[in-house]
Amino acid sequence: MQMFEAIMLSVIAASTPLLLAAAGELVTERSGVLNLGLEGMMIMGAACAFAGTDLSGSVVVGALCGVFAGVAMSAIFAIFTLGLAVNQVASGLALTILGTGLSGLIGAGFVGQRITPAPQLHLPGLTDLPLVGHILFGQDAFVYLSVALVIGIWLFLYRSRTGLVLRAVGDNHTSAHALGYPVLKIRALAVLFGGGCAGLAGAFLPLAYTPFFIPGMTAGRGWIALALVVFASWRPGRLVAGAYLFGAVSILQLHAQALGLGIPSQLMSSLPYLATVIVLVLISRTRGISGSAAPASLGVVFVPDR
Amino acid sequence: MKKWNIIAMAAVLAIAMATFGASYAAEKLKIGFIYTGPIGDLGWSYQHDVGRKAMEKALAGKVETTYLENVPEGPDAERSIEQLARTGHKLIFTTSFGFMDPTLKVANKYPNVFFEHATGFKRAKNVATYAARFYEGRYIQGQIAAKISKTGVIGYIVSFPIPEVISNINATMLGAQSVNPNMKVKIIWVNSWFDPGKEADAAKALIDQGVDVLTQHTDSPAAMQIAEQRGIHAFGQSSNMIKFGPQAQLTADTDYWGDYYTKRAQAVLDGKWASGDTWGGLDSGMVVMAPYTNMPDDVKKMAMDTQAAITSGALKPFKCPITDQDGKTVECKGGDQLDPGQILSMNFYVKGVDDKIPGK
Numbered sequence: 001m002q003m004f005e006a007i008m009l010s011v012i013a014a015s016t017p018l019l020l021a022a023a024g025e026l027v028t029e030r031s032g033v034l035n036l037g038l039e040g041m042m043i044m045g046a047a048c049a050f051a052g053t054d055l056s057g058s059v060v061v062g063a064l065c066g067v068f069a070g071v072a073m074s075a076i077f078a079i080f081t082l083g084l085a086v087n088q089v090a091s092g093l094a095l096t097i098l099g100t101g102l103s104g105l106i107g108a109g110f111v112g113q114r115i116t117p118a119p120q121l122h123l124p125g126l127t128d129l130p131l132v133g134h135i136l137f138g139q140d141a142f143v144y145l146s147v148a149l150v151i152g153i154w155l156f157l158y159r160s161r162t163g164l165v166l167r168a169v170g171d172n173h174t175s176a177h178a179l180g181y182p183v184l185k186i187r188a189l190a191v192l193f194g195g196g197c198a199g200l201a202g203a204f205l206p207l208a209y210t211p212f213f214i215p216g217m218t219a220g221r222g223w224i225a226l227a228l229v230v231f232a233s234w235r236p237g238r239l240v241a242g243a244y245l246f247g248a249v250s251i252l253q254l255h256a257q258a259l260g261l262g263i264p265s266q267l268m269s270s271l272p273y274l275a276t277v278i279v280l281v282l283i284s285r286t287r288g289i290s291g292s293a294a295p296a297s298l299g300v301v302f303v304p305d306r
Numbered sequence: 307m308k309k310w311n312i313i314a315m316a317a318v319l320a321i322a323m324a325t326f327g328a329s330y331a332a333e334k335l336k337i338g339f340i341y342t343g344p345i346g347d348l349g350w351s352y353q354h355d356v357g358r359k360a361m362e363k364a365l366a367g368k369v370e371t372t373y374l375e376n377v378p379e380g381p382d383a384e385r386s387i388e389q390l391a392r393t394g395h396k397l398i399f400t401t402s403f404g405f406m407d408p409t410l411k412v413a414n415k416y417p418n419v420f421f422e423h424a425t426g427f428k429r430a431k432n433v434a435t436y437a438a439r440f441y442e443g444r445y446i447q448g449q450i451a452a453k454i455s456k457t458g459v460i461g462y463i464v465s466f467p468i469p470e471v472i473s474n475i476n477a478t479m480l481g482a483q484s485v486n487p488n489m490k491v492k493i494i495w496v497n498s499w500f501d502p503g504k505e506a507d508a509a510k511a512l513i514d515q516g517v518d519v520l521t522q523h524t525d526s527p528a529a530m531q532i533a534e535q536r537g538i539h540a541f542g543q544s545s546n547m548i549k550f551g552p553q554a555q556l557t558a559d560t561d562y563w564g565d566y567y568t569k570r571a572q573a574v575l576d577g578k579w580a581s582g583d584t585w586g587g588l589d590s591g592m593v594v595m596a597p598y599t600n601m602p603d604d605v606k607k608m609a610m611d612t613q614a615a616i617t618s619g620a621l622k623p624f625k626c627p628i629t630d631q632d633g634k635t636v637e638c639k640g641g642d643q644l645d646p647g648q649i650l651s652m653n654f655y656v657k658g659v660d661d662k663i664p665g666k
Contacts, residue, residue: 006514010507017503100376104344111346112549210502210528212550215344216376217526219501250504254511258461258492260660265495 007251008135012143013209015247017042017201019146021225022232022239023153024197029229030157031190032170032297036092037077039222040099041195043215044069045202047103050213051110053206059118063142063203070199071192073099078191082184085301096222104215117211118142142204147240149197154236166190170295173302183302198222227276233283234293246272335397335575337361338390339373340383342402343500349525349544350499351375353561354401354424356545360564361571369571379404384411391416397574399567400424402499403468409433420579422570425470427650429581436566439587440470441477441649442616443559443595444521445623446609447541448481450556450598451519452489453605454539460491461517463508463524465499467664471523473652477623478521479659481612492517493661502528513538519556530554539600546596557609558596565591585646588617624649631655 021038028035035041048069053062077095080086118140121127126137157163166186169176173183201221206213228246232238253268283294339358343351355373362371372395377386383405390398391412399422400409406426413421413433421433429435451460460482464471475493482489492515494508505524509532512520520540522529527550533540534554542548542558566584573579586592595613598606615621626638631654639645655661 003514006510010510010514014503014507104346108346112348114549205503210506210526210531212502212527212531214348214502214526215346216500217502219498219503221503251507251511254494254496254504254508255515257494258511258515258517260492262662265664266497269497 005131005134007255010251011244011247012135012139013247014251015243016143016146017204017209017221018225018228018246019150019240019243020142020201020204021198021222022228022243023146023149023236024194024201025225025229026232026234026236026239027153027157027166027197028190028194029298030170030234030295031166031187032173032295032300032302033081033187033191034088034092034299035074035077035095035191035194036089036226037073037095037099038092038198038226039218039220040096040103041070041073041198042099042202042205042222042225043103043218044073044099044106045199046205046217047107047110047202047213047215048199049203050113050115050206051106053115054110054113059116059207062115062207063118063200066203066207067196067199070195070197070202072195074191074195074198077195078188081301082188082191085303088299088301100216107213107215110213111215113212115207115211118208140208142200142208145200150236150240157236167295170297173297173300177302177304184304187302198225201225224272227273231272231276231279233279234295245275334370335365335368335571336393336395337369337371337571338395338398339371340377340386340390340398340400340402340405341373341375342377342379342404343375343525345373345375347500347525348527348547350561351401351525353545354399354563357563357567358399361567364564364568365571365575368575377405381408384408387412387421388415391419396420397571397579398422403470420574427469429583431581434570434579434581434583436570436584436586437470437650438561438592439585440559440561440593441473441623442587443557443593444474444477445481445616445621446595446612447521447557447559448478448483448489449485449612450601450605450609451478451521451539451541452482452485453608454556454601455489455519457516457518458486458489459515459517460489461509461512461515461520462491462493463505463512463520463522463529464493464495465524466497467495467666469650469652472655472663473624473649474523475659476652476656479656480623480628483658487658489658491659491661493659495664496524498524500525502526505529506532509533510536527551542596548596548599553600555596555599556601557598560594560596562591562594585650588613589619629657631657631659633657 045066049062049066052065080091081088120138120140123137127133169183169186177183228242231242249271256263341351345351345355374386377383397420401424403425409421409423423435425437426435496504496508506528509529513536518538520533522543527547530540530547530551534551539556540554542555545560546558548555598609622643624644628636630636
């Protein structure tokens with residue numbers, strides 16, 4: 001049973017950056033903007049968070065630096081895609097390339113430094129409970145924050161008027177504009193929110209997951225988070241399930257290997273992507289019947305007719 | 307008309323001066339490096355960059371170097387290598403196994419450029435290969451692990467099933483078995499040279515399954531850091547990782563390329579470069595063991611004795627007879643030990659490794 005706890009702890013740690021990044025991207029995409037620059041915003045978040053923590057000695061300051069870096073990166077994206085109506089796919093890819101390079105530059109002086117990682121919660125009694133103690137009451141702040149974030153996003157999207165407007169903008173920006181809603185302003189805020197979340201997700205890596213900074217340390221997690229949003233078919237509830245499923249697959253395949261179960265590791269590593277493809281097929285199959293949550297205006301450039 | 311003549315003459319003069327200037331500058335030998343990881347990986351690519359800097363310093367004023375980092379292995383690498391060849395680099399080091407075929411392809415197109423490919427086995431008239439006998443260090447690590455481990459299980463985090471990785475696993479196990487014939491190894495393939503998060507996860511999974519000494523053939527110090535956190539021991543890879551595991555690191559199998567790079571660049575400068583294969587070990591200084599730390603004195607002494615024996619050639623890690631994992635005796639082509647070809651193309655596990663080589 002100790003094994004169960006150990007595996008669960010690893011799964012949660014592996015899932016948290018995916019969940020944080022994907023939650024932000026979900027809001028961005030729900031407003032009708034496809035930001036493929038997730039990986040670039042995450043790695044910038046990682047570099048700035050580590051730099052901030054190393055210089056200030058405080059993980060909180062570092063995490064805020066990470067969030068700020070993500071917001072700044074997404075602001076560049078917003079200026080291009082919303083202000084200048086540039087193609088979103090190209091801008092997003094450019095953002096990733098920019099982030100990868102810039103983070104290497106910022107982080108160069110911090111490679112090899114050591115910091116004290118984010119502390120984990122310890123509630124006497126509760127944390128020491130067998131089996132679930134550490135899983136529920138012994139995590140770092142990022143983990144609790146990621147869960148709270150998704151709940152908040154769910155409440156916002158489905159239980160608030162602003163959330164309804166945001167979804168309307170994502171589904172049909174022309175109608176929303178005709179009704180007098182500030183389409184570009186709403187999208188800009190959604191993009192900035194997504195950037196902040198990506199920055200926080202990036203910050204998790206050097207502050208809690210592997211407490212050091214190395215260029216390129218996100219190693220493709222931004223792309224997995226993008227796949228995750230599609231896998232969740234743009235629904236927050238499914239996003240949580242998907243993130244933990246993706247995390248579980250990546251951890252369990254390591255354990256399966258160490259146990260010598262003989263399952264090809266390459267197959268296991270590709271499972272999240274396979275699952276995403278299958279979900280995409282299912283979405284397009286059932287579009288006529290149940291209607292998809294995919295924002296109808298996703299990736300479409302909007303230029304208001306003044 | 308006269309005016310035009312003057313302008314034309316001035317232009318000719320300018321071009322001639324520019325050409326002269328360029329050829330004067332080109333007297334400095336331009337040398338290119340292709341790295342698969344970031345130079346800040348503190349592992350493999352970092353060590354190559356240390357070598358590059360050492361060469362630059364040793365041949366100051368005579369050479370000029372360029373490096374491209376984060377170049378993905380495979381067909382894409384061709385563009386990067388060609389870019390260096392096209393921009394006047396006369397000697398190009400491609401420092402990862404996956405650059406093998408792209409290097410040969412570009413070399414074929416640029417017969418006047420010299421190429422050096424690390425850890426590969428394909429050569430051409432203008433392509434030499436070089437590698438270090440990392441397995442010598444791994445043998446020592448195996449012995450140390452067998453002495454230190456209480457659970458009798460080594461954890462091994464690996465990247466891709468290429469011969470170098472396989473031969474290193476085997477050398478580790480042969481070393482371990484020379485101390486304790488019952489040593490076991492748990493192997494996790496992370497299918498990446500560089501993914502700190504995944505390497506850390508693999509380290510956790512191995513420790514959770516009862517491993518108490520970790521070794522790796524991936525490039526980041528993530529596993530070392532996990533070992534430190536969990537209070538077990540580990541070996542550094544490629545470079546000294548003691549900073550990330552002050553209580554955990556036993557030693558590290560580090561590679562030092564500076565002398566080799568300097569020698570090869572000097573050969574080009576002297577017009578004496580020739581293709582060939584260089585395979586240096588502890589004796590040549592290409593493989594250097596980081597200080598033996600966090601172990602009892604008797605283990606340290608054993609490690610140093612083994613190191614001395616390998617350096618002098620008295621101890622051969624791949625000494626015959628060698629039994630493979632199915633119990634068959636491996637053919638011995640090199641007299642009393644496996645020959646270099648067998649080691650460089652190794653595609654089998656030795657007895658006692660309970661794993662299947664992926665894709666085999």
